């Protein structure tokens with residue numbers, strides 16, 4: 210007689226795959242007020258992402274297991290991106306530290322050194338990510354300048370756009386306008402010389418392991434390769450310069466035929482600067 214060893218085979222009906230989970234939804238923390246719910250629903254509509262109203266008996270873990278692979282969670286004072294690997298709560302992060310250095314009069318920031326951003330300039334950041342460079346650019350161009358930042362990933366767009374909105378405004382910085390768009394498509398809609406400087410910091414092919422925040426960024430980022438056509442389009446849109454940032458450990462600058470600026474031998478990040486329309 211054979212012995213029953215434990216696991217039952219599924220019946221035919223149980224063997225059907227569960228509902229496919231959505232890639233991303235927007236929801237709220239469990240202490241929901243009407244204003245927060247409205248804010249989250251409008252944000253979801255704007256990004257074209259489903260909104261799931263939350264009540265206190267609906268745990269985030271259950272939502273993740275049954276409904277979506279990732280959640281953008283609006284809380285009254287914060288925004289978080291939650292997935293199976295963990296929680297990324299928006300914070301001004303590295304941008305904040307760099308701005309403190311600038312406030313202290315230390316002119317070492319590479320965005321300042323390479324782009325030479327001046328007060329009153331208009332900057333288009335084509336790759337918002339976690340928003341560090343956009344925040345530094347906003348501080349460098351000051352209240353009379355303008356920064357627009359594009360992000361293609363819906364999860365990062367929602368997290369960083371609404372995270373930045375919740376930050377107190379630095380008195381010496383301009384606001385950052387965040388747009389959910391693909392940079393290549395968006396650049397084609399812009400007039401020649403619409404910005405002084407256009408910035409790219411794409412997901413280059415070879416990246417080194419880094420902070421938990423950057424690992425979360427990697428899981429949700431868009432990996433469209435930067436093409437020579439997009440760089441040329443950016444040079445048309447930029448009056449003064451196009452600035453690119455990349456990893457020393459990738460071949461991407463080489464593939465684009467772009468020569469980076471000289472850097473220290475131990476520098477892991479390389480920068481490049483190309484002329485805009487004012488140079489021609």
Ligand SMILES: C[S@@+](CC[C@H](N)C(=O)[O-])C[C@H]1O[C@@H](n2cnc3c(N)ncnc32)[C@H](O)[C@@H]1O
Nearest residue numbers: 336338339340341342360361391392410430431
């Ligand atoms: C390396 S991160 C940028 C980090 C950013 N400079 C910062 O300071 O936090 C690159 C970001 O660009 C976004 N991205 C990549 N290709 C894009 C495209 N074609 N249009 C808009 N965003 C894009 C990715 O989703 C990712 O969030």
